[in-house]
Amino acid sequence: MPCESGDQAYSMAEGVARRSYGKLVAFLAARTHDVAAAEDALSEAFASALSDWPKSGCPDNPEAWLLTVARRKSIDMIRRQHTDSFVDEDLQQIAAVLDTMVDTDIPDRRLALIFACAHPAIDPEIRAPLILQVILGLDAARIASAFLMAPATMGQRLVRAKSKIRKAGIPFRIPEREELPARLDTVLEAIYAAFAEGWSNAAGTDVADRDLAEEAIFLCRVVTELLPDEPEALGLLALMLYAEARRPARRGSSGEYVPLADQDVAVWNWQMIDEAEALLHRASTSNSIARYQLEAAIQSAHVSRRRTGHADWYAVLELYDALLEISGSPVVAINRALAVAEIHGARAALEALDEIAADPRLAQYQPWWAARAELLARTGAIHDSHHAYEVAIGLERDPSVSRFLARRQSALVQ
Structure with missing residues (x-):
């Protein structure tokens, strides 16, 4: 042509x-x-x-x-x-x-390569980032953001991993079907990280980001077809569908950012949500609860709250408690603190945040500062809230979210 x-x-x-x-x-x-x-x-x-x-x-x-x-x-x-x-x-x-x-039993070539990159000889902490770069084409800066790491540090780790593959002669081959379950955790982690990066463009205006989110959902569907009895694969697919179903409501008519609590539920994709509910129920029959099922259950609780108008924050907090115990993730801790605020008030939530304040990864993490700003404002600590908003605005990549945070900051009563 x-x-x-x-x-x-x-x-x-x-x-x-x-x-x-x-x-x-x-x-x-x-x-x-x-x-x-x-x-x-x-x-x-x-x-x-x-x-x-x-x-x-x-x-x-x-x-x-x-x-x-x-x-x-x-x-x-x-x-x-x-x-x-x-x-x-x-x-x-x-x-x-x-x-x-x-010649492979894996029906999708890209997914086959993802399983290949999850080789057990590669350092577990770098397997998912390696997949994101080598198979899904993300650069080190975006991968670093997904894993709360400095871009230079992530870049160095990726270089070392590739060097090890070359020097050690790690076999870059498609694994046999019986090898797949042992590599599943890494594959799901990479798929979820890819989805999160694609979902970050809330309006879906960036074609590459939207394609990345859709690709992640597609790959997870293939995983559930390949390994239909793996509850975490079902849980992850449900989690991503809950999130993707809200995409149409994440921006207003003029492009402004709309937080979950203010979204028009009529714009949500309820067919996608119904599928997510069915997947989560199917996963729960395994009696083996883990990270993605818990995250999906939290999303289900938010859907129920918006559908009925009744919030069961105690149930949400219990889910976050279980999720935090499993993952130890500071991201989970932040979201848990916001649930604490709904039950026990902003001061108790700030105390929960203080428990993870020493984690150096949070210094450059926008949601940490935005959560602190909101909670500080509720306690009347206006000066500290203003500063936290200032940092959050400086860290935010999405102009629409920056404007939303700036409006919150401007609304503070001195």
């Missing part, structure tokens, strides 16, 4: 990068075990595309074009670094990459 302009070539390349970057890197790295080199080769292939496509036309299969060029770039890199005899061996490995991805 002809490319009428450089802009059209760029648009096609951008679409391929969003859709297939991780898959292409995985193909290139499957036998060489060198993820960093695969990324370098693919980067050069994209540069070649932007130079070649406006002149020779956009290919009918841009992914295949990029893979072919990247494979050549990989070979060139090997030739520059090693002897001819070593090159011949690696040439055979690279040529066999696609063949390794054909």
Whole structure:
């Protein structure tokens, strides 16, 4: 297909990068075990595309074009670094990459690669971030945000992980079906982190973010089909559906941010919510309760509150207590404190927040400051609340949420 302009070539390349970057890197790295080199080769292939496509036309299969060029770039890199005899061996490995991805019981190729990246020889703390970068194409800064970590620290950990894969020769292969349950926790963690990043664009105006959220839901559906008796997979799918069902109500007619308590429930996707309820009920029959089921149950409680007008905050707090005991997450602790405020008041909630105040990850976490600002305002600590709002506004990436916080700050009574 002809490319009428450089802009059209760029648009096609951008679409391929969003859709297939991780898959292409995985193909290139499957036998060489060198993820960093695969990324370098693919980067050069994209540069070649932007130079070649406006002149020779956009290919009918841009992914295949990029893979072919990247494979050549990989070979060139090997030739520059090693002897001819070593090159011949690696040439055979690279040529066999696609063949390794054909015979698998996993029905979706990208999900198969995600399970491959959850290899037990890789440090457990870096498996999910590695999946987000290599398979789903997120950069280190966004991954760091998802895991409450400094971008530089996350970048260093990812580099070390890729180096270990290369040096240790960790087999980048699709696991057998019986190996899947042992890798499931990592896979679900990566899928949820991807969804959270995609859901952060509340209005859905960023196509890449919206696609990321939809991709996460799709991948989790495939997991539940592949492993239908895994309650946590069902719980995660329910959790994401509850959240996604509210997307249409998260922005007002003029684009303003609308918090959950003020959303128009008539705009919620009730078909999606009904599916989530059914999934959560199905998961509960396993009598094995864990993180995602508890998070989904909390979302179910919020749906019930908005549907009936009656809030059972004691039940919500019990769910948060159980979730905090399982996860130890400061994010859960913040949300639990807000539930405490509904039952025992803002001062008790601030005391709950103080219990986790020493966690260094919270210094750059907007919801921590926004929660403190709201609770401080309720206790009459206006000066401290104003400062907390100032920090929260400075940390927020979404302009609409920043404006919402600024309105809350301006409404403080001195």
